[in-house]
Amino acid sequence: MDIVNLSEWNKFLGTHPNAHLLQMGEWGELKKDFGWKPLRFILNNKTGVQILFRRLPLGLTLGYMPKPVEVGSGQWTVNSFGWRLILFAKRITLSS
Secondary structure, X not given: OEEEOHHHHHHHHHOOOOOOHHHOHHHHHHHHOOOOEEEEXXXXXXXXXXXXXXXXXXXXXXXXXXXOEEOOOOOOOOOHHHHHHHHHHHHOOOOO
């Protein structure tokens, strides 16, 4: 699982025409102006997600994952990718 940049993310979304608007790279970039940090992950070029992170008081961090992109059923569940993503995201430190 890799963190990808905006252009790689947009290329991935180009192959997934049914991706939700809130997964658009530009949405994540817009949210930067409001204190969020977008990180984009792709697994096997089939499943991907943009997660928006935001620092909270008391050293906490909130992660918001709107409508992940998945080939197939159109429904995303916390499968093996989801668990790996959760464990990976816990290791990420957010710097301003």
